[in-house]
Amino acid sequence: MQTLFEKSVAGKRGVTVAPPEVETYSFDESLLRTELDLPELAEVDTVRHYTALSKRAFGVDDGFYPLGSCTMKYNPKLNEEIAALPGFAQAHPLTRADKVQGSLAVIDTLNAYLAGITGMDAVTLQPCAGAHGEYTGLLVIDRYHKSRGDFKRTKVLVPDSAHGTNPASAAMAGFEVVSVKSDGDKGVDIEELKKAVGEDTAALMLTNPTTLGLFEKNILEIADIVHAAGGLMYYDGANLNAVMGVVRPGDMGFDVVHLNLHKTFSTPHGGGGPGSGPVGVKRALKPFLPTPAVVSTEKGLRYEKGKQSIGKVSAFYGNFGVYVKALAYIVTLGGKGLRASAETAVLNANYLRARINEFYPVGEQRYCMHEFVLSMKKLKDETGVTALDVAKALIDRGIHPPTMYFPLIVEEALMFEPTETESKENLDRAADALREIIQEAYTAPEKLHTSPHNAPVRRPDEVAAARNPVLRA
Ligand SMILES: *Cc1c(COP(=O)(O)O)cnc(C)c1O
Numbered sequence: 238m239q240t241l242f243e244k245s246v247a248g249k250r251g252v253t254v255a256p257p258e259v260e261t262y263s264f265d266e267s268l269l270r271t272e273l274d275l276p277e278l279a280e281v282d283t284v285r286h287y288t289a290l291s292k293r294a295f296g297v298d299d300g301f302y303p304l305g306s307c308t309m310k311y312n313p314k315l316n317e318e319i320a321a322l323p324g325f326a327q328a329h330p331l332t333r334a335d336k337v338q339g340s341l342a343v344i345d346t347l348n349a350y351l352a353g354i355t356g357m358d359a360v361t362l363q364p365c366a367g368a369h370g371e372y373t374g375l376l377v378i379d380r381y382h383k384s385r386g387d388f389k390r391t392k393v394l395v396p397d398s399a400h401g402t403n404p405a406s407a408a409m410a411g412f413e414v415v416s417v418k419s420d421g422d423k424g425v426d427i428e429e430l431k432k433a434v435g436e437d438t439a440a441l442m443l444t445n446p447t448t449l450g451l452f453e454k455n456i457l458e459i460a461d462i463v464h465a466a467g468g469l470m471y472y473d474g475a476n477l478n479a480v481m482g483v484v485r486p487g488d489m490g491f492d493v494v495h496l497n498l499h500k501t502f503s504t505p506h507g508g509g510g511p512g513s514g515p516v517g518v519k520r521a522l523k524p525f526l527p528t529p530a531v532v533s534t535e536k537g538l539r540y541e542k543g544k545q546s547i548g549k550v551s552a553f554y555g556n557f558g559v560y561v562k563a564l565a566y567i568v569t570l571g572g573k574g575l576r577a578s579a580e581t582a583v584l585n586a587n588y589l590r591a592r593i594n595e596f597y598p599v600g601e602q603r604y605c606m607h608e609f610v611l612s613m614k615k616l617k618d619e620t621g622v623t624a625l626d627v628a629k630a631l632i633d634r635g636i637h638p639p640t641m642y643f644p645l646i647v648e649e650a651l652m653f654e655p656t657e658t659e660s661k662e663n664l665d666r667a668a669d670a671l672r673e674i675i676q677e678a679y680t681a682p683e684k685l686h687t688s689p690h691n692a693p694v695r696r697p698d699e700v701a702a703a704r705n706p707v708l709r710a
Contacts, residue, residue: 245276305652308500330553356487357517370495370514371406390439438468460490479607482576502563581657592668608654
């Protein structure tokens with residue numbers, strides 16, 4: 238497909254701007270742009286270009302999208318409609334607090350609900366992504382230790398089953414990262430933890446469910462060990478979709494948690510759109526949360542600057558539209574609905590896993606949470622067909638590939654997260670597609686090495702794309 242620049246015809250225009258009716262102002266010549274290389278197209282050409290592009294894309298409204306650790310679920314359109322109401326969508330962030338009481342009530346109410354859902358005492362909505370929430374939470378932890386005159390705590394412990402953003406955020410926040418190995422049961426190895434923890438431990442970051450889709454078994458014991466050493470417990474709750482309404486990080490001994498509203502709470506993940514990674518904390522850490530906070534006063538809701546706050550972590554108050562959708566989601570589902578949605582997410586993952594186990598070994602028989610990891614190593618050893626080939630072959634069958642080659646601790650990994658929004662029929666279709674591909678691997682592997690055959694893009698050179706990105710025409 239041609240780019241807009243290739244389709245450009247000199248002199249074509251989409252709109253003609255009327256001459257200004259007001260007096261014009263001349264800028265200093267040195268400030269004026271002399272050249273602007275924009276494609277020249279009629280409106281209709283531009284509309285058709287983007288419509289054609291949109292038809293080549295695959296989204297959650299097109300079909301099954303089991304991208305692990307991403308919670309690519311279908312979200313009720315109602316929530317989008319509510320977020321698009323002009324009073325919300327057009328509120329300017331610099332409007333005086335007394336003129337946007339409704340929007341501040343959204344922030345205040347959502348804070349309270351998220352605190353309730355996570356078992357925390359206070360929440361900030363400012364961070365704009367999960368990793369941004371991790372970074373914020375770690376700055377809060379750092380500030381907490383230092384406020385008590387404790388300057389030795391320079392290390393953050395991160396189990397090897399953590400999400401990749403955890404060590405990255407800890408390093409960004411200025412900590413030294415100490416990796417803690419998993420034990421035979423795929424949980425944190427308690428003996429390794431005891432060796433790693435000490436007076437220099439600022440926190441331990443636990444991803445739960447882990448990137449293997451398993452519930453960490455020894456959380457209470459881990460929390461006791463870390464707390465006894467004076468460290469804090471950080472919960473990566475990006476995948477709260479598996480446990481919301483069932484268990485709360487605050488009840489499990491965690492001091493800080495972040496959530497991904499753009500996974501669990503009705504904003505689609507991916508595509509680089511707006512995200513939100515709220516951070517919840519226990520009372521002792523509240524003073525350090527980003528500023529300003531929305532607080533209830535006699536005159537109504539107002540912004541409050543905290544004296545001990547770590548400061549701002551985003552312009553204004555974060556991505557407001559995402560909050561509206563999250564609040565609409567929580568209110569329409571209610572407590573029981575949230576719990577049912579988590580339970581269905583877990584049931585769906587276990588169902589798909591059990592269906593796949595009928596024709597390909599899924600590994601140990603422990604129940605998974607909202608996602609599971611398949612190793613395609615056996616298939617590769619026996620047929621030469623790799624996890625990548627399988628993922629590409631799924632595209633030909635109308636299914637978005639699962640996450641590939643992650644987590645790194647599993648060879649030839651495919652990570653499936655079906656989510657609660659898929660029906661049994663869809664899960665059956667996905668299992669059947671995988672069965673077909675695996676059979677084909679034993680009979681006609683060549684075709685799989687060159688899949689996808691029916692997609693607009695075949696196999697991009699991923700190495701070249703990563704090493705030598707061309708980001709503009
Ligand atoms: C997605 C995810 C993150 C990171 O969230 P972003 O919004 O992509 O920064 C962190 N931890 C876990 C477990 C995740 O699944």
